[in-house]
Amino acid sequence: MAASHPSSGPGSAPRAGPHAATPRTQGTPARPGAWAALTGLVAAFAGVLAGELVAAFASPSLSPVTAVGGAVVDFAPPAAKDWAVAVFGTGDKAFLVASIGILLALLGAAAGVAELRRPGVGVALAGAIGAVGLAAVATRALATPGAWACALAAGAVAMALVRWLVGRLRREAQAGPPASGPPVRGALPRRGFLRALTGTAAAVALGGAVAAVVRAAAVRATAARDALRLPAPAGPAEAVPAGADLGVPGVAPLVTPNPDFYRIDTALVVPSVEPAGWTLTVTGLVERPLTLTWDELLAQPLVARHVTLACVSNPVGGDLVGNALWLGWPVRELLARAGPLPGADMVLSRSVDGFTASTPLEALTDPGRDALLAVGMNGEPLPPEHGFPARLVVPGLYGFVSATKWVSELKVTTFAEDLAYWSTRGWSERGPIKTASRIDTPRQGARVAAGTVAVGGVAWAQHRGITAVELRVDDGAWQPARLGAGISTDTWYQWASEVKLDPGTHRITVRAADETGAFQTDRTAPPAPDGATGHHTITIEAT
Numbered sequence: 001m002a003a004s005h006p007s008s009g010p011g012s013a014p015r016a017g018p019h020a021a022t023p024r025t026q027g028t029p030a031r032p033g034a035w036a037a038l039t040g041l042v043a044a045f046a047g048v049l050a051g052e053l054v055a056a057f058a059s060p061s062l063s064p065v066t067a068v069g070g071a072v073v074d075f076a077p078p079a080a081k082d083w084a085v086a087v088f089g090t091g092d093k094a095f096l097v098a099s100i101g102i103l104l105a106l107l108g109a110a111a112g113v114a115e116l117r118r119p120g121v122g123v124a125l126a127g128a129i130g131a132v133g134l135a136a137v138a139t140r141a142l143a144t145p146g147a148w149a150c151a152l153a154a155g156a157v158a159m160a161l162v163r164w165l166v167g168r169l170r171r172e173a174q175a176g177p178p179a180s181g182p183p184v185r186g187a188l189p190r191r192g193f194l195r196a197l198t199g200t201a202a203a204v205a206l207g208g209a210v211a212a213v214v215r216a217a218a219v220r221a222t223a224a225r226d227a228l229r230l231p232a233p234a235g236p237a238e239a240v241p242a243g244a245d246l247g248v249p250g251v252a253p254l255v256t257p258n259p260d261f262y263r264i265d266t267a268l269v270v271p272s273v274e275p276a277g278w279t280l281t282v283t284g285l286v287e288r289p290l291t292l293t294w295d296e297l298l299a300q301p302l303v304a305r306h307v308t309l310a311c312v313s314n315p316v317g318g319d320l321v322g323n324a325l326w327l328g329w330p331v332r333e334l335l336a337r338a339g340p341l342p343g344a345d346m347v348l349s350r351s352v353d354g355f356t357a358s359t360p361l362e363a364l365t366d367p368g369r370d371a372l373l374a375v376g377m378n379g380e381p382l383p384p385e386h387g388f389p390a391r392l393v394v395p396g397l398y399g400f401v402s403a404t405k406w407v408s409e410l411k412v413t414t415f416a417e418d419l420a421y422w423s424t425r426g427w428s429e430r431g432p433i434k435t436a437s438r439i440d441t442p443r444q445g446a447r448v449a450a451g452t453v454a455v456g457g458v459a460w461a462q463h464r465g466i467t468a469v470e471l472r473v474d475d476g477a478w479q480p481a482r483l484g485a486g487i488s489t490d491t492w493y494q495w496a497s498e499v500k501l502d503p504g505t506h507r508i509t510v511r512a513a514d515e516t517g518a519f520q521t522d523r524t525a526p527p528a529p530d531g532a533t534g535h536h537t538i539t540i541e542a543t
């Protein structure tokens, strides 16, 4: 709320003389206890709402309110549950939430009154309400750091508001009547206090509406994902060949579990897209523009392919790279239906959140490259943060020019005509993945026993394949490492070796060669604009 009256605000002294406030707002407020109760109530709801807002971003599946509700459901005596179901039927959950709300209002009001009487007591009570939220989170299976953060935010905001708002009220109540006149009966608190209180209440109402909308959408999308059973691939799923996993402790697993898969996107809130309402339109330079629905997509013969995704922002030795088994429909079959027109050389894929990526048309139509419109990741529907319900996966190209999540449109166009999201921000228009290799074990800075030391890691040159990996100790000669069998050229490879180390500090460097036999360059380049280069080197201490 914009302050329209400059004479009052936090910390401003009461004025006398010609600029004194009007009588309605002057003097000791009548019924300070009632105002304190109302203030405490607003503070309590503001706290819970802050928690819900943090949850909408950081913990969609568990918020302070759902944590307390869940804990009540779990710990309530069965008789109470039976009674609630008998009386309220399917409205039992609404009854539960309403009960929590009423209890919160009462406790908040009590905190306000207590703070008015004795500074600090109400703040402590607000903190106790927050502690109940924390305790509830502790009982939940989904207690992630995000969920803890929500409960902490809720308590902190409630405590701060009780202290600040009730503190103002108390000071006014204690100030007594102005020297220049008799006490004014029925006076309201000062305008500054009223503004702060109504402003807080308005923020609660507005924020509550936002949190409710975001949460409802996330809940619907999560429920749809939980209920989904993806079809089996039409052909046999690609097997991991024997000899691909070298079994060296500390090396990244060949297939990255979904919870460990790196996540990169511009989305502050993970978009909530329900499959039932999802469509993908193919537009632009095509003979037959088309719209694909979710059911139509699932009715296509789907293939399962391991593909290693990599982010262009990955620094040398970094972990913005991961390998998954994707289930999807080859994009070339979708594009064949639409019929790209001559002259087109790019597909601008667009996400529901506005992100766009520019992919060379021939990378998507090439029969030798399984670019997928993916719906599954490692045997389950795409996780929400990895693009549920559908995304693109294109072997051999960095994610920023290919891997659009929550994809909603493919515009067949030209590089001359259209620029993608990152290409307007200083990054390249095209992004073939550069050959890279990484040492996973030992870790940088490790202390190891001198003698024979196991070294291992991964190397990738998607769609070209890795043909050799070599190691070097300090400034010695390059020595070949063992190279695991690839799942396909579209995935990373494990490699392993043993090196002999005398006591002392040593550098170990790795390099890999792709199908051309050419080793990756030792010239260092930063990630921008089209991917980092240089050798990964670790420094370790042998003792």
Ligand SMILES: Nc1nc2c(c(=O)[nH]1)N[C@H]1C(S)=C(S)[C@@H](COP(=O)(O)O)O[C@H]1N2
Binding pocket: 261, 262, 263, 264, 265, 266, 267, 309, 310, 311, 312, 351, 352, 353, 355, 385, 386, 387, 398, 399, 400, 403, 404, 405, 406
């Ligand atoms: N909608 C959307 N899709 C996106 C992005 C994005 O910001 N928004 N980032 C891209 C980038 S830069 C990468 S590296 C990959 C990462 O995919 P992941 O988060 O599933 O690992 O997603 C791509 N798809």
Ligand SMILES: [Mo]
Binding pocket: 264, 310, 311, 312, 313, 398, 399, 400
């Ligand atoms: Mo990326």
